[in-house]
Amino acid sequence: MALKPLMLLLLLAAPGFAQTIQLPSKETLRYSIEWRLITAGRATVEWNAVERPRPGWQVRMNVESVGLVSKLFKVEDEYSADLSPEFCAESAQISAHEGGRQRETRVAFDAEARKANYLERDLVKNSVVLAKETDIPACVHDVIGGLYYMRTLDLEPGQSAQVPVSDGKKSVIARVEAQQREDVRTPEGTFRTIRYEAYLFDNVLYRRPAHLYFWLTDDRRRLPVQIRVRMQFTIGTINLLLEKHE
Numbered sequence: 001m002a003l004k005p006l007m008l009l010l011l012l013a014a015p016g017f018a019q020t021i022q023l024p025s026k027e028t029l030r031y032s033i034e035w036r037l038i039t040a041g042r043a044t045v046e047w048n049a050v051e052r053p054r055p056g057w058q059v060r061m062n063v064e065s066v067g068l069v070s071k072l073f074k075v076e077d078e079y080s081a082d083l084s085p086e087f088c089a090e091s092a093q094i095s096a097h098e099g100g101r102q103r104e105t106r107v108a109f110d111a112e113a114r115k116a117n118y119l120e121r122d123l124v125k126n127s128v129v130l131a132k133e134t135d136i137p138a139c140v141h142d143v144i145g146g147l148y149y150m151r152t153l154d155l156e157p158g159q160s161a162q163v164p165v166s167d168g169k170k171s172v173i174a175r176v177e178a179q180q181r182e183d184v185r186t187p188e189g190t191f192r193t194i195r196y197e198a199y200l201f202d203n204v205l206y207r208r209p210a211h212l213y214f215w216l217t218d219d220r221r222r223l224p225v226q227i228r229v230r231m232q233f234t235i236g237t238i239n240l241l242l243e244k245h246e
Contacts, residue, residue, distance in 0.1 A: 176197070194218050
């Protein structure tokens with residue numbers, strides 16, 4: 001069961017288009033996670049404006065397996081990141097408990113030095129898995145903060161943008177493409193949306209072959225109501241569907 005790619009789903013940005021939408025100062029999004037036609041997990045994303053020690057944004061995401069999947073392979077992943085007022089990544093932390101595997105990852109993004117410092121530790125073995133320094137642009141987007149930045153932009157079907165993205169281990173310029181308008185049905189109702197594709201897999205940021213799509217409501221809120229990673233047949237498709245917006 002490949003739930004780990006869920007931590008890669010929310011990874012989007014599109015510089016170069018006018019920012020027209022202001023994000024709320026506080027928001028919580030709750031998703032159901034479907035894999036192979038069963039409910040495999042739940043994801044919660046919390047977004048907050050912060051003033052101390054300096055103005056900016058903070059985002060947190062929790063992913064946990066449920067039901068039969070949890071009995072076979074229990075997943076409890078937590079992600080948090082601090083962002084500048086312009087949504088540039090400043091720091092990120094991942095705590096991953098997946099089966100018997102327990103890892104903690106910290107990334108510090110230094111905009112002035114244009115470096116990202118990545119440190120991953122194995123908490124079971126109490127050892128360093130990987131320590132690495134990577135070159136980054138002055139403003140780069142992390143895996144979740146980029147989705148919120150995307151929501152502030154006016155990117156219409158037929159348009160695309162080049163995107164600075166880093167997970168701390170690698171920094172790339174990826175393409176985000178607005179494809180078409182579609183209706184998406186969720187537990188909160190049916191929404192008119194625009195479907196986008198982010199080209200992050202296939203040896204761009206991630207080696208694994210896959211397609212990453214996301215649907216934002218075609219209104220001033222730009223809510224991410226659905227996110228989907230379509231992988232090779234042996235793994236299948238992972239789909240996040242919005243259950244509740246607060």
